[in-house]
Amino acid sequence: MSRVYLTRPLPDRVLARARDLFDEVEVREETAPLKIGQMRAALALYDGVLPTLGDMFSAEVFLDTENPRCKVLANFGVGYNHIDVRAARAAGVMVTNTPGAVTDATADIAMTLILMSARRAGEGERLVRAGKWEGWHPTQMLGMHVSGKTVGIIGMGRIGQAIAQRCHMGFGMDVVYYNRSEKELAFPATRADSLQSLAEQADIVVVAVPGGAETHHMIGADLFAAMKPTAHFVNIARGDVVNEVALIAALQVGRIAGAGLDVYEHEPEVPNALRSMENVTLLPHLGTAALEVREAMGMMAVDNLYAALHGETPPNLVN
Structure with a gap:
């Protein structure tokens, strides 16, 4: 059984795709970034997490985290400087992004x-x-x-x-x-x-x-x-x-x-x-704020999630 967590509301087509692919999809309705306790809980409770800008998965979040249930952070966005990739990797968590779509x-x-x-x-x-x-x-x-x-x-x-x-x-x-x-x-x-x-x-x-x-x-x-x-x-x-x-x-x-x-x-x-x-x-960070673009980003992130949770190398794995 695959349980995934989407940290923000996403376009309807993306949500439909996620619900088709995974057994359980939880969508957080708030638009503010996750707090450190919420991020630690997400690592423990879900097989995969789809975070985005502002969700600061820093080294501190991964402290004392060994073999978390979460196997992948499928970032919604090309930039991933809010995720400490080295700390994630050390905890056994893959990180992906969405290049090209943006x-x-x-x-x-x-x-x-x-x-x-x-x-x-x-x-x-x-x-x-x-x-x-x-x-x-x-x-x-x-x-x-x-x-x-x-x-x-x-x-x-x-x-x-x-x-x-x-x-x-x-x-x-x-x-x-x-x-x-x-x-x-x-x-x-x-x-x-x-x-x-x-x-x-x-x-x-x-x-x-x-x-x-x-x-x-x-x-x-x-x-x-x-x-x-x-x-x-x-x-x-x-x-x-x-x-x-x-x-x-x-x-x-x-x-x-x-x-x-x-x-x-x-x-x-x-x-x-x-x-x-x-x-x-x-401007209020409008760089990718077009429906078609956000849908493409979401589909790419969901595909990364799916690949990681099915034993495949995600297409957009961050090295």
Whole structure:
């Protein structure tokens, strides 16, 4: 008998698929992250758990956990920096994720933020909604023309490449990227030898690296100091990749022209300093928020669960 636990409500098609595959499916109706006691209980009570962003399966959760009933954490999402994979593995628990399903949707949100920040779209909408728009005139709300500019992509994995392709093919932008290794790409792009070099060249800087200890506060005051004062900064990666205090400081003194953010260092908390600035576009972590995408993510996570609980290697096992 297989008993699985879904830590958040999921689309109906995903729930139906899970109920077809497993003997018992428990769905937690709350949308807040699990607490440490709930995570420890889940490891003891279920054969498999489908967690997601915010469910902090840290090393502490696995302390004194030997041979737990749970054999797999099938993460709903490509990023898994909220799970201590080494501690899970030591406890005999596999970890999987959902790569691929999120690529295009996340790249689309990056483009949304690029355009909203550069063209002052959020500020303009607020002006109209407040009834303060006085009509069109030639110097009204002048922003930055995106076409033909240079985009700097930090992290050239699947999502970084999808963003770069949209920028180059759709907007004729030159692409500069910073990555640990050279990439063979289907479009022209130049690899920068440092973050500073990338920042100096780019009109728009987009962060698309995975979260985790290696990238924590990877972006800080040095990068913002190297950017052009006319440049915009976009983050669709993980909030703690960016030193939020340094970003706020750069925006407040006009070191950079604007920012578009879908993720935050301590989400769902967003500093009032960011919320109060007109040149900052803020989205509520919408990267994959499309029904088709969330269904695809859920199906992939359920398939990972099924494989792990039937003695097979899950298709998206995290090594």
